Amino acid sequence: MSAQEKPSTEVAVIDARILSFFQDGVRMIGLPKSLGEIYGVLFASPKPMTMQDLIDRLGISKGSASQGLKMLRTLGAVREVEYRKDRKTYFEADVELKKLVGGFIREEIRPHLKSGQEKLAKLELELHKIEDRELRAFYEERIKRLGRWSGKANLVLPLLQKFLGE
Amino acid sequence: MSAQEKPSTEVAVIDARILSFFQDGVRMIGLPKSLGEIYGVLFASPKPMTMQDLIDRLGISKGSASQGLKMLRTLGAVREVEYRKDRKTYFEADVELKKLVGGFIREEIRPHLKSGQEKLAKLELELHKIEDRELRAFYEERIKRLGRWSGKANLVLPLLQKFLGE
DNA sequence: ACGTAGGTTCAATTTTTTTTGAACAGGCCC
DNA sequence: GGGCCTGTTCAAAAAAAATTGAACCTACGT
Numbered sequence: 001m002s003a004q005e006k007p008s009t010e011v012a013v014i015d016a017r018i019l020s021f022f023q024d025g026v027r028m029i030g031l032p033k034s035l036g037e038i039y040g041v042l043f044a045s046p047k048p049m050t051m052q053d054l055i056d057r058l059g060i061s062k063g064s065a066s067q068g069l070k071m072l073r074t075l076g077a078v079r080e081v082e083y084r085k086d087r088k089t090y091f092e093a094d095v096e097l098k099k100l101v102g103g104f105i106r107e108e109i110r111p112h113l114k115s116g117q118e119k120l121a122k123l124e125l126e127l128h129k130i131e132d133r134e135l136r137a138f139y140e141e142r143i144k145r146l147g148r149w150s151g152k153a154n155l156v157l158p159l160l161q162k163f164l165g166e
Numbered sequence: 167m168s169a170q171e172k173p174s175t176e177v178a179v180i181d182a183r184i185l186s187f188f189q190d191g192v193r194m195i196g197l198p199k200s201l202g203e204i205y206g207v208l209f210a211s212p213k214p215m216t217m218q219d220l221i222d223r224l225g226i227s228k229g230s231a232s233q234g235l236k237m238l239r240t241l242g243a244v245r246e247v248e249y250r251k252d253r254k255t256y257f258e259a260d261v262e263l264k265k266l267v268g269g270f271i272r273e274e275i276r277p278h279l280k281s282g283q284e285k286l287a288k289l290e291l292e293l294h295k296i297e298d299r300e301l302r303a304f305y306e307e308r309i310k311r312l313g314r315w316s317g318k319a320n321l322v323l324p325l326l327q328k329f330l331g332e
Numbered sequence: 333a334c335g336t337a338g339g340t341t342c343a344a345t346t347t348t349t350t351t352t353g354a355a356c357a358g359g360c361c362c
Numbered sequence: 363g364g365g366c367c368t369g370t371t372c373a374a375a376a377a378a379a380a381t382t383g384a385a386c387c388t389a390c391g392t
Contacts, residue, residue, distance in 0.1 A: 008297070008298075010292060010295040011301065011305075013292055014289060014296070017285055017288065017289050017292070018289070018308070018309075018312075020285060021282055021286070021289075021312065024281060024282060024285075025278070025282060027278070028274070028275065028278040029196070030196030032349080032350060033350085034350075043308060044305075044308065046301065046304045050368090051368075051369070052368085060351080060352090061351065061352045062352085062368095062369080062370090063351070063352055063353065063370080063372085064350080064351055065369095066368095066370055067350095070370085087359085087367065088367090088368070088369095089368080089369085095308075095311060097314075097315055097318065108194070112190060112193070112194040113194075115190060116187055116190060116191060119183055119187050119190075120187070122183060123180060123183050123184070123187075126176060126179060126180050126183070127180070129176040130174070130176050130177060131174070131176075132174075135177065135212065138212045139177075139180060139210075142184070142209060142210065143184075145261060146184075146187065149263055152330060156329060156330070159329070160322065160326075163318075163322060163325070164318060164322070198379080198380060198381090199380085200380075216338090217338080218338085226381080226382090227381065227382045228338095228339080228340090228382085229340080229341080229381070229382055229383065229384095230381055232341085233340085233341090233380095233381090253337065253338060253389080253390070254338065254339095255338085255339085
């Protein structure tokens, strides 16, 4: 039923490989497998899909699909598109690396980085309380080092985005 | 007992903050929390520590400590040092960002990337089997795109390392 | 050779994360 | 209004990952 295409064996094989590509890829960056699966199916689909299509295709629950799509949208990896004039929302994969990486950095990296920087700031304030000269010097060095790391990260992320943006 | 220093309150507070810094940081890159804890303790310690020291300090099991140190060693984040002439092995944190990032890339990124590239290679071989012209064109575009992503990653990683290496 | 301290391994357990599914909300059409 | 279709939420269940602890090495000192 519905407007599904005959899934010719070859295409099915290819879809499966693309899927496995993303299942893996997403693991690498520490996101749930189902995110990779949903994105993979959309990436491999010539036309937009509904949530129900994804549920059928992947055999996942409605809840998973809904949450997965939500996350993918906030990452900017998937977008809603006008497609048919019905009640459903149709999705397609956003395939620009720049956007994918940007979303990942914004949602998954920046917040950690920020909280780390806040921790560092507090640390600096504690330093002077250490009595022992030598020990204080040691901690100063370490904390300065953490500060440099943090600074590097702040420098690298925009460069990375620019580089991937072409 | 043992050669432990008086953990003056201030130092304890600072150590705790450093620990929490790494607990978080390690989560960001998808490594187990205990790795961050172990590394954090070593990072915050002016002198080398034994496995037993870590067990006492963190209240973790011998197994955890052993496995954690193993992983940290293969990541190049921790190294064994000569310290006292006893049977124990003493560890200290390697604090060069370049080395940390390098180890992470080598152990956690490269293998995924490689397996992804192998999948891509197989994919290319399947493409010609698709009968439908239009559909084949679509898949060709997508797979070429994946290839470009992969290529970018291969380009970026060395640059990243160089940049952090200074 | 024996006992013991330091260290590793791995199956079992615990903890954490992910997924499910049932309840619910809103909107559309009759 | 009432039924129905899409989609969301969230507590409970399932799955996956990390941690433990006991068995087991190995090398050293006596």
